[in-house]
Amino acid sequence: MSIRKTTAIAVTAIVASLLTPGSAQAAVPTGTTEVTWNVRTSWVNYVTNPAWYLGFGQGTVTTTASNGGTSSPAPGSATTTWGGTYDESAYSYDFGVASDTGSPRTTTLQGGLDFDLSAHSIDISLTNLRIVDNPSGDEKLRVNGSYDPLSGGPVTLTNVDAFTIAETASGGVYAVTLTAAGAAIFNGGSNGSYAAGDQFGSVGFS
Structure with missing residues (x-):
């Protein structure tokens, strides 16, 4: 093969790699x-902090992680870092990694989160949390579980891509945003202010 042809093939490969949409930068690092x-701080405060909204915040956020997931600061306490923007994320929930395999690569976390506030008919259970790799765009945070809509019976969630995870880190964490399906969960079906693309926190890997 001539040097000219070899060079052309190499250049073509480089250009193709540069034009490939998305590079899955947010894929969970190996060994996590x-x-x-x-x-999102405003959501946790709404559920747990009575000082947040007309005294309704007397609910709970519960980690169902089998690895003894922790939260800091404790749900229900007033946050000290909240500065007045609704998309801040000061409540941290830690989950061990149960498995990290498959194609597309799927990182399954241990446990999930429950959000309960009976005064506003909020009963959301997110289980079997999985980060699903997406080589052509943002990763997906996939869930099972259930939620209670404002009308009708409980809605079962099975393999729902409720959130996306940004490809680019900011401050060492990756932004988590709602999908349309995720917004429906936190709107109680259709009555609420959340929409696809709204920020709902961030994730970090260790």
Whole structure:
């Protein structure tokens, strides 16, 4: 093979790699043993902090992680870092990694999160949390579980891509945003202010 032809093939390969959409930068690093989800502060305060909204915040956020997931600061306490923007994320929930295999690569976390506030008919259970690699765009945070809509019976969630995870880190964490399906969960079906693309925290890997 001539040098000219070899060079042309190499250049073509480089250009193709540069034009490939998305590079899955947010894929969970190899060897990750824990994923920390910093959940949107305004949502956790709404559920747990009575000082947040007309005294209704007397609910709970519960980690169902089998690895003894922790939260800092504790749900229900007033946050000290909240500065007035609704998309801050000061509540951290830690989950061990149960498995990290498959194609597309799927990182399954240990446990999930429950959000309960009976005064506003909020009963959301997110289980079997999985980060699914997407080589052509943002990763997906896939869930099972259930939620109670404002009308009708409980809605079962099975393999729902409720969130996306950004490809580019900011401050060492990757932004988590709602999908349309995720917005429906936190809107109680259709009555609420969340929409696809709204920020819902961030994730970090360790």
